[in-house]
Amino acid sequence: MDMWNEPLTRENLESFYNSTVYMAYSSVLSITKETTRAEQAIVKSYIDVYQQRSITSGNDVIYVFGDVLLKNTNEIMDRYPLPDNINFAERTLDEYTRNFMLEKIFSKVDSTGYKLAEFISSDSKKSRSAKNFQKIMDLFPITPLLIIQLIIVSIIIWIVSYAAVTVPYRNKPLTDSGNTYHSSSLLEEYVDVLPYYPLNIDFPVKPEAVNPDEEGTSTDPSESQLAPVIVVTEASATRG
Secondary structure: OOOOOOOOOOOOHHHHHHHHHHHHHHHHHHHHOOHHHHHHHHHHHHHHHHHOHHHOOHHHHHHHHHHHHHHHHHHHHHHOOOOOOOOOOOOOOOHHHHHHHHHHHHHHHOOHHHHHHHHHOOOOOOOOOOHHHHHHHHHOOOOHHHHHHHHHHHHHHHHHHHHHHHOOOOOOOOOOOOOOOOOOOHHHHHOOOHHHOOOOEEOOOOOOOOOOOOOOOOOOHHHHOOOOEEOOOOOOOOOO
């Protein structure tokens, strides 16, 4: 039998299983001495190797499977040790057990939960067309799980920001609707500052409204208008 040298895929997983399961079963059973523990270790090993298919080359699949199989066998023996005084009859892999383990493997890798977990934990260091992009991905790995986390964090930040603005003022308006704002003329706002200008601009006080019917009063509009008056003063040593 030729040694396996192809990259592991969903399509050739059954072929890989059939070409290695007899050897794996006899090796594991010689360690566990009991079929239930042997079957558990074998099924878990095939699933683990299939999960590492994206980072395992075709020539290394058989070696990775051997290491994983030995690791899982030792772990299951440490977890469920057997008494030393119990003897088990030697067994070989029958057709029913072989098909039963294969069915368990495919039911696991084809399940929705397994595919979803595999998608979330997918490796971001897969082959890329551009080497520069690969270097960036190595420095800042972007996985589907990271994208989901960023979306969740963004939603949380938006909710907190919106609540911080709306909740405290839910029953209290931001402005007092009773206040009325009045516009002021330029004269009323800045007349107190004008005397400090160097031209000595002075504004006369607005005259009182007079009755045009009274005798001796003038109705010339030019006399009642407010106009700036430039005060001419003699030069002084104290003024610039």
